[in-house]
Amino acid sequence: MVLIYLSTWIPTLRKFRRHWRYGNKMPGPPAHPIYGNLGPIVGLNTEDLPAVFINWAAEQRDKGNSIMRVMLLGTVYVWPLNGKAAAAIVDSTTETNKGDDYEFFSPWLGGGLLLEGYGERWRSHRKMLTPAFHFAKLGGYFEVFNNEAKIMVDLLSDFCDSGKTVDIFPYVKRCALDIISETAMGIKIDAQMNHDHKYVQAVEGFNKIGVLVSFNPHLKNPFIFWATGYKAQYDDYLHTLKNFTEKVIKERRAAHESGEIEVEKSKRMMNFLDLMLSMEEANQLTSEDIRQEVDTFMFAGHDTTTSSTSWACWNMAHHPDVQEKVYKEMMEVFGDDPSTDITLENLGKLNYLDRVLKESKRIIPPVPALQRKLTNDLEIDGYTVPAGGNVTISPMVLHSNHLVFDNPEKFDPDRFLPDEVSKRHPYDFMPFLAGPRNCIGQKFAQLNEKVMLCHIIRNFKIEPTLGYKDTKQCLEVVTKPSKGIPVRLVRKI
Numbered sequence: 001m002v003l004i005y006l007s008t009w010i011p012t013l014r015k016f017r018r019h020w021r022y023g024n025k026m027p028g029p030p031a032h033p034i035y036g037n038l039g040p041i042v043g044l045n046t047e048d049l050p051a052v053f054i055n056w057a058a059e060q061r062d063k064g065n066s067i068m069r070v071m072l073l074g075t076v077y078v079w080p081l082n083g084k085a086a087a088a089i090v091d092s093t094t095e096t097n098k099g100d101d102y103e104f105f106s107p108w109l110g111g112g113l114l115l116e117g118y119g120e121r122w123r124s125h126r127k128m129l130t131p132a133f134h135f136a137k138l139g140g141y142f143e144v145f146n147n148e149a150k151i152m153v154d155l156l157s158d159f160c161d162s163g164k165t166v167d168i169f170p171y172v173k174r175c176a177l178d179i180i181s182e183t184a185m186g187i188k189i190d191a192q193m194n195h196d197h198k199y200v201q202a203v204e205g206f207n208k209i210g211v212l213v214s215f216n217p218h219l220k221n222p223f224i225f226w227a228t229g230y231k232a233q234y235d236d237y238l239h240t241l242k243n244f245t246e247k248v249i250k251e252r253r254a255a256h257e258s259g260e261i262e263v264e265k266s267k268r269m270m271n272f273l274d275l276m277l278s279m280e281e282a283n284q285l286t287s288e289d290i291r292q293e294v295d296t297f298m299f300a301g302h303d304t305t306t307s308s309t310s311w312a313c314w315n316m317a318h319h320p321d322v323q324e325k326v327y328k329e330m331m332e333v334f335g336d337d338p339s340t341d342i343t344l345e346n347l348g349k350l351n352y353l354d355r356v357l358k359e360s361k362r363i364i365p366p367v368p369a370l371q372r373k374l375t376n377d378l379e380i381d382g383y384t385v386p387a388g389g390n391v392t393i394s395p396m397v398l399h400s401n402h403l404v405f406d407n408p409e410k411f412d413p414d415r416f417l418p419d420e421v422s423k424r425h426p427y428d429f430m431p432f433l434a435g436p437r438n439c440i441g442q443k444f445a446q447l448n449e450k451v452m453l454c455h456i457i458r459n460f461k462i463e464p465t466l467g468y469k470d471t472k473q474c475l476e477v478v479t480k481p482s483k484g485i486p487v488r489l490v491r492k493i
């Protein structure tokens, strides 16, 4: 037993030696020969981690460095500290493979767009799925956006009369989940009305273990993962997640075959699942490919939008002048009936809301950090990161660059006025990443969150019931608020 346990550490030790050799030559916070930089972060909650990385980055920038290395138990992560340095990895058309931490999600999402390594398979899937996000197609999702947002507003209305504090985060989350399941798979999960849905709980549980593993490197050891009982939970969630999607796909395929569902002729007008089923018929995708992509969209498409929309509410709650300006702009565009449906055409007129959302994503990016694992050596600002090394692209760190964003902690939507934007490197702000592996759902997400916010802000004035910094951004796969988004809602009309 002991020998089996010890042998599981051999690959880790080999990697450790290699990473230590090159990591030592790079600028970064002082590192212990064994633990690396784990000391200051071990045992911290995910809500306390952002400050550590942001401060380390600021110290390195003040020393004139544009990259930093962070060493965690023998794995080196190289962090570009500004947009210009990040361009080396973001623009690379060859170094687009995902980092080590993504492995955890592989049994669920492996083979899908998000996790798939660069190559012909990724390229052809990306090309095939792009029509689902075509501008013309996005207009077709508005009925779902509006209907689900109205359900959320109805549910939140109950709190106006009681004057009680409500954490709006789970309400936004269930709304976003209903929207993505209806647009991606053409089915209603009804998470807004059915909180105990097994699928909803499995998504949550699986992600929680993922976060635990990424910040507790000892859990990456298969033996410890099994012995602590996490493996059994992991398998259970995975089973629920895969089974659910497989069942939905099977039912939708059967409905196609029986003629129960009339499928759009134009690919541009199909929902994601229908689009993929049409490719299955043409032998371009297998049923497992479809399952992986549907799961990928479900995962990538709801937590991120929830984070962005919820934090935007928080920022507006704490900046009532900004909230009032957003409200007035909405009134001008939609008139004073708060139940008027939002249209694609009208959303384009909300320029101030657009700046508010950008500033909100700058100050609290929904995806705080992501990784690439190099297949070849890569030069970043004069430093060579060897093949096999990890590069961390962190919107959280890039967006808090005090050399680019004066007083970065200040919420100021005017940073996104065109004159201000033109002064920066385009990659100093990239909540959706950029380059060949940017977010395919970017436009979908922006429209979705704007529709949700239009319904919320036209119906309620949002007032915070906790200090601005008392709910913190948690450094997880997707940024969550440590104490939710606790607010009081005052009915507008």
Ligand code: HEM
Pocket (backbone or CB within 6 Å): 098, 113, 114, 115, 126, 296, 297, 300, 301, 302, 304, 305, 308, 366, 367, 370, 371, 431, 432, 433, 436, 437, 438, 439, 440, 441, 442, 444, 445, 446
């Ligand atoms: C505010 C909302 C969102 C944010 C901030 C966001 C951010 C990102 C980021 C940073 C990446 C790069 C991840 C990486 O390379 O590791 C990404 C990729 C991706 N996103 Fe999003 N996302 C959002 C919404 C969505 C939505 C709504 C969908 C789908 C409906 C989606 C689908 C994807 C997919 C499939 C990829 C992988 C693309 C590829 O590698 O080709 N995302 N997203």
